[in-house]
Amino acid sequence: MIDKTWASAEQAVADIPHGASLAVGGFGLSGNPIALITALLAQGTSGLSVVSNNCGVDDWGLGVLLNAGRISKMTSSYVGENKEFERQFLSGELELELTPQGTLAEKLRAGGSGIAAFFTQTGVGTQVAEGGLPRRYDGVGGVAEASPVKDVRTFEIAGVSGEYVLEEAIVTDYALVHALKGDRHGNLVFNKAARNFNPLAAMAGRVCIAQVEELVEPGELDPDSIHLPGIYVHRIIEVGTEIEKRIERRTVAASTGEN
Template identity: 80%
Template sequence: MIDKQIPTAAEAVADIPDGASIAVGGFGLSGNPIALIEALLAQGTTDLSIVSNNCGVDDWGLGVLLGARRIRKMTSSYVGENREFERQFLSGELELELTPQGTLAEKLRAGGAGIAAFYTQTGVGTQVADGGLPRRYAADGSVAVASPAKDVRTFGEREYVLEEAITTDFALVHAWKGDRHGNLVFRKAARNFNPLAAMAGRVCIAQVEELVEPGALDPDAVHLPGVFVHRVVEVGTDIEKRIEKRTVATEGN
């Protein structure tokens, strides 16, 4: 039996070096691998290139790494709700590769599937395809680095832009259940980008709320097979989960 369990989050991320590229699961604050993120923060790893739908908020999720100046570059599709992100980007301290959400998902999936690149209609006729999107600003507010133009081809009667797949050195993901072989089950909205991030990482580290023995998971219920997962850490069902914006209704409404 291949037992992929690692005793602690700190041990699971211990070999992630400065300058590593990491795909991180989560959408907003849903499904954030917070125990792994905090372990990475505690060990002092820096100069990171992160691929994730967003960068958390100022004091949670990837926002804690950002606030500690540990992130050099973000590849994301949504960068709102984080004031420190805005400040670092506009002041030239942070590089940003802004990517349409569906394109980002497919770039991660393609990387995990061994597909080098693909054509998509998304972004045709915009700076996504034509280039010129600011990636890094200079201290004086000018654009220091801009996105390059991408290949555009016509198939049938429509134009498509070429997007390259994404692979990273590591992946950090959160799952509801997992077994010692690395098979994972995600819960509801927390599934989001987690399977895709896991696929893209050459070494995938998963934190799971509940670790079960091999054979305990219904094979038809497995969302991500263990072939994509290399380390599993059990973090417990009482791990803190935050909500970005809570909306409630009064009784009867």
């Protein structure tokens, strides 16, 4: 039996070195592996290159690592809701590789599937393909580094000819993900929208570390209900069902006084 459980988040992330690359699950604040992020913050790891849909908010999710100056590069599709992200990017402290959301998802999936690259129509005719997107500013309003020109080719699919841009897969040193349930073999079940980028991030990491709200014994999960097989997961910790889950932007309606 392969038991992949670790005693704590601190132990599970202890060997992540300075300068490591990470694929991190989550969308907004949904499905953030906050226990693993907090443990990584506490141990002082810096110079991280992080691939994630976004970078949390100023005081939650990946935002806590960003605020502490631990992230040197972000590969993301959305950078809103985080003023410190904007400040670091415009000042030249942070490198940003802005990637269309679907393309980012496929780059992670491809990396985990052993696919080196793929062609997509997304980004054709824009700076995504033609280059010139700012990746790093010089701190005084100029662009210090811009995105390169990508290979664009013409293909015919179902009788329709079109241009497609080549996108390379993403593989990272580690992956940090959150799941609802997991067994000791690393099989994971995600909860509704918290599934988001978590399975894809897990696939892309050479070493995947998963935090789960509930740890069960092998055989307790219905095989048809497993969202990510344990072959992609190397370490698993239990964080409990009472772990804090924040809402990025709560919207409520005014009470009408009616039941």
